[in-house]
Amino acid sequence: MASDSPRLPSLDGMRGLCICMVLFAHLIASAGFPHLPTPWPTFWSTLTSLGVRTFFVMSGFLITTILIREARRSGSISLGLFYLRRTLRIFPVCYVYVIVLVVMQRAHLFHLNRGDLFAIVTFTMNYHRDRSWYVGHVWSLGIEEQFYLLWPVALKVLDEKNLRRVCWAVIAIAPLVRIGLYRFAPAFRDGIGETYPTAADILATGCLLALCREQLAANQAYLRFLGSRAFWLVPLTILFVAAEPSEGSRFLIGETVMNFGLALSIDRFTRFPKTISGKVLNSSPLVMLGLASYSIFMWQQPFLNRGSTSPLAHFPRSLALALLAGFASYRLVERPMIRLRRHWERVFFGDGGANLQPELSGRGATRG
Secondary structure: OOOOOOOOOOHHHHHHHHHHHHHHHHHOOOOOOOOOOOOOOOOOOHHHHHHHHHHHHHHHHHHHHHHHHHHHHHOOOOHHHHHHHHHHHHHHHHHHHHHHHHHHHHOOOOOOOOOHHHHHHOOOHHHOOOOOHHHHOOHHHHHHHHHHHHHHHHHHHOOHHHHHHHHHHHHHHHHHHHHHHHHHOHHHHHHOOOOHHHHHHHHHHHHHHHHHHHHHHOOHHHHHHHOOHHHHHHHHHHHHHHOOOOHHHHHHHHHHHHHHHHHHHHHHHHHOOOOHHHHHHOOHHHHHHHHOHHHHHHHOOOOOOOOOOOHHHOOOHHHHHHHHHHHHHHHHHHHHHHHHHHHHHHHHHHHHHHHHOOOOOOOOOOOO
């Protein structure tokens, strides 16, 4: 039975599953980790990008859902409240990580490349190619921050019909940008999937789901498919396409297929939380991992370094330390910032701040 709750279930569990995929992929080929044979040589390495892709679709979906609800309730969108929430959600964990990196570099324990620190503090890592391992994962934050600068403004000035048109336009144009760069600009190939114009359609697919979700709820054939066994062809298709070694076909068609498959999966798991898969996603371990997923994502990089000879990067010690650092960041940085944010919401926006942009899951709007 579909959920009618104003809060969306399963999302924290999906975040937990995604961070598990990222951790698992980073552990492969690291010291002490078992060898994993596979008929697809690139299969395991795709898990990181698939986990991050899922985060992006969820971000588009959640941000749009939150702001559309606010616009319908109050007649407008408070950009000030939105950016206050995003700043206190993203910046503290990231900048604490930066401070530790600087200290470690000064102690000659880490080596950072030229431009790494500027790129991480300005959230432009997705345009910084010559980067060290310790900051390489922050390219995804760059994409999300650039999305935050553009999409809320569009939501404020456009009606829902035109917002859907914008989403479809981005979904149609981004694959052409990817294949154009791949075919005609080889020097820019390394940035495909990380620079914003080549990845904007991932977020736009989640945005489109949020804008069309009410209409989809009225389509009985769609709901029957979503709740049927045939639905499981969707995640199987996602995995098959993710392992496709041909970059050309994946850039033009495959990534769009994955994006829509992930959007369908998000819709399924949030509408039907009482199924077996829904119960797994809403189980305490996955929800807890989902709550701390941003901090875990930020802090796993120094420990899950397959190129390191440090004993701290030896499995299973590396995984334990990554989780310990991530949960410590969640408890010591994220949780206090949530309390501070709620205080500032009352100070600057009155008691109605929480009603303007309500959280739809236990941990906030997005991974970060």
